[in-house]
Structure formats: C-alpha cells, structure tokens
Amino acid sequence: MGTKKQAGMCMAVILVGLLLFLDTALATGSASVLTGVTTGQEKISKQDIPGAKQKAVEKALDVAVQNAVASLVSRQVFAGNLEFLYGRLLPRSSDYVVTYRVMGGMEYRGYYLVGVESKINLKLIEKHLTDAGILNASTDKPVILFLIAEQTPDDLLPRYWWGNNPEPYRSISETIIIERMAQNRFKITGAGPDRPNPPLYNISFTSIYDATAAMELGRALKADMVVMGKTGAVESNNRTGDGKIYDGVIDLKIYDLGSGKEVMTSVNRASAKSTMDQKGALGAITEASVLAAQDLNQKIDTFWTQNLRRENLFDVTITGENFLPRFIALKKRFKEIRDIENMQPKEIGSDKAVMEIVFKGSPEQFADAVMLKTFVGFGIEVADVTDQMVYVRFIEKQEELPRANLLDIEEKIGE
Numbered sequence: 001m002g003t004k005k006q007a008g009m010c011m012a013v014i015l016v017g018l019l020l021f022l023d024t025a026l027a028t029g030s031a032s033v034l035t036g037v038t039t040g041q042e043k044i045s046k047q048d049i050p051g052a053k054q055k056a057v058e059k060a061l062d063v064a065v066q067n068a069v070a071s072l073v074s075r076q077v078f079a080g081n082l083e084f085l086y087g088r089l090l091p092r093s094s095d096y097v098v099t100y101r102v103m104g105g106m107e108y109r110g111y112y113l114v115g116v117e118s119k120i121n122l123k124l125i126e127k128h129l130t131d132a133g134i135l136n137a138s139t140d141k142p143v144i145l146f147l148i149a150e151q152t153p154d155d156l157l158p159r160y161w162w163g164n165n166p167e168p169y170r171s172i173s174e175t176i177i178i179e180r181m182a183q184n185r186f187k188i189t190g191a192g193p194d195r196p197n198p199p200l201y202n203i204s205f206t207s208i209y210d211a212t213a214a215m216e217l218g219r220a221l222k223a224d225m226v227v228m229g230k231t232g233a234v235e236s237n238n239r240t241g242d243g244k245i246y247d248g249v250i251d252l253k254i255y256d257l258g259s260g261k262e263v264m265t266s267v268n269r270a271s272a273k274s275t276m277d278q279k280g281a282l283g284a285i286t287e288a289s290v291l292a293a294q295d296l297n298q299k300i301d302t303f304w305t306q307n308l309r310r311e312n313l314f315d316v317t318i319t320g321e322n323f324l325p326r327f328i329a330l331k332k333r334f335k336e337i338r339d340i341e342n343m344q345p346k347e348i349g350s351d352k353a354v355m356e357i358v359f360k361g362s363p364e365q366f367a368d369a370v371m372l373k374t375f376v377g378f379g380i381e382v383a384d385v386t387d388q389m390v391y392v393r394f395i396e397k398q399e400e401l402p403r404a405n406l407l408d409i410e411e412k413i414g415e
Helices: 002-020 049-072 075-080 082-096 122-131 172-183 211-220 277-309 323-334 363-371 403-414
Strands: 033-043 097-108 111-121 143-151 187-189 225-240 243-256 261-274 311-319 340-348 352-360 378-385 389-396
Touching (some): 033 049, 075 082, 082 122, 143 211, 172 277, 211 225, 225 277, 261 277, 323 352, 363 378, 363 389
Parallel strands (some): 143 225
Antiparallel strands (some): 243 261, 340 352
16 A cells, blocks of 8 residues: 555656646657647546546647647747637637547546647648738748758768768758758758759859858758758767767857858757767767757747847838728728837828838738738739838729629630
C-alpha cells in the first residue's frame, strides 16, 4: 500500500506540475498536422468521475487547438484575436482534432487530471484564419534561403552547393533546420534536390561566405531573408570511459534582404558521445542543429513580426467614377482597419483624393487589409503598391447574367 500511495503521489506531482506550466505542442511529421501533448483538469461534481474526465479531455483538446493557432500567427496577432479564438474556434474544437488518446488520468484533490496526446488539423485552422482575414499567408512568415556549409572529421574542407567548385551533398544540419522551420510555417526557397545554380542568375561568389552574392541569389529567388554560415564537428579533448566526445557547432549569420544588412547571429553548440568518429560527429551536428532551429525560429519570428508591424508613413491615392459617395464609403472602411494609427487628407477633388496614412505594417499589408473589405454596388482594385504610395481605383461590379441568357450561351457553345 505504501508503494502504491507513493506512486500515486508522484503521478499527482507530475500532472500538477504540467498544469502549472504552459502546455507544449511539438510539431512532428507533416506540417499540415500539429502533434503534441496537453493537459486538462475538471472539478469532480457529485462523484461524477466519468463526466469530469470527459470535460478535462475537452479542455486539453482546447489547449491543443490554441497551440495550433499560436503556431500559425505571431504573438501579437494571437493576442489581438481572442474574440475569434473563443467565439469561433474553441466552441468547435472537435472539428480540428484529427485523432487523440488519453495518455493518463487521475483524481487529485477533488479534480480529475488528464494528459492527452492529439493531432490537430493545421490546414483547416489556417483556412478559417485566412477566410477571417486574420492570417495573411503571403506575409505572415518570411521566405528564407539557407546557405549552410558543413564539415565533419572525414572532410578536409567544408562541403557546400553554391559558389566556386560546389559539390552535391546532403547537409544534415540544413535538413534538420529547414524541416523544423517549415513546421513553424516559415517558407523555404532554394532547398531540395533541384538547387538553384547561381551562374544562371549571373551571380558569382568570391568565397563560400560571400554575403553580397548570397543576398543577390536570395533576391533572385524572391526570398526575404538569407541564413548563411557553417556547421562543423571535431573530437573533443575530453573523454568518458571508452567513448570519445565530439563537439558540434553551428555559426550562422542572418541577413534581411529589405535593408541589405546583417540583422542577427545564431551560434549553437552541442556534444555527443561515440566510439566511432563519424557517428559521434554526426550526433553532435544533429544536436546542435536542433538547438539552432529553435534559436532561429524565435529570433527570426521576433524580428519579422517587429519589422512588419512597425509604423510606416505613406500616401494612398484613390481614383474612379462616381467618386465622392464611394470615397466616403471607403473612408468608413478605413476606420475599421485597426492598424491604421492616423490618416489625414492631403488632396480631395471630385474624382481623386490623396490620403496620408500612418499604418502599423507595410504598404503591402495595408493593401491586403483593404482588399478584404466589401462594398455595396462597386468594388476596388489596388493598381500599384510602392514603399511610398498605394494606388486604389474604384471599379464597377460585374452584373450577373440572367438565367435565360446563360442558357442561350450554353446552347450556342453546344452548337
């Protein structure tokens, strides 16, 4: 009895500890599914243990759905759309659960506690967030080009696929980092078996770590950022029994193509033990790569969010027929866009207006937000977007053809 009681108390401590911390969801496998373990608790009422268990499971699945939403959008967007989360997504959490299993459960101080492993449908959540205008798939995460050279004890020189005298190889560190970044919704370019050939873009690398050429290649591939650096592993001076210790290090620099500057660095180290040189080196590189992926996910996400959400001042030029009533309707819609900090008229005429806008985001993001708005009797077209100006034009809505006319057209096509 004493042993069972101690085991039960240990289990309680573990589960309560889980409940005191943020539940974690680890993305594994396909980027369309988020797999993770979450916890839930429910007060036991009138000795209804099965009922309390079911409600605790439902709460654990609600947390899993919240984790899935948090993996798709920035922290600011998540916090700014709690009404949508609690009003639209969580009431139908079961719609997003692909499968789940209860890993453990117990009574503890009048509550029922559970640990639940679940798979959440990221694609469906992404669609609903996009339909609601919360997630903008084109700007929510940057497009990244990775250029990571790799060297193990068996290599005389680092191996790489770009620059002078490249050779085909499968970079362990690059593969691990790209997979983990993709799971967190970052977009990757220039990866896979069909690597881009820099000379085809008239780009020449003066060295492996030529940052200027790397950024030129990134722009040619329509990337937003470039991650460049080296992975290596060497035998350590330390020993442990009969085994050897291998130290792995990944030293990376991250460049923002918008500014053309290095914006951050990432250095991660790890060790692995093995009696075989190659196995130990690859183990150290693998461990360092996992740490590098975590570091890059956090740093790039923070930078990108701050970069996109910083205030920008630009003009919006508006033109079109039947101008004044449509302009008034458009201004009302502008007031619904929460990231507009200020707007002032610079020019207003009978068929054209210029508004000065202070917006928490880029002109492209502003244009995307405007395009989500609908109007009675007319539409809008974003004719052009630059760093200083957004051009908006009123357009006529296309009238639907009467059913009889459609039948006539179909008959003529059939003939």
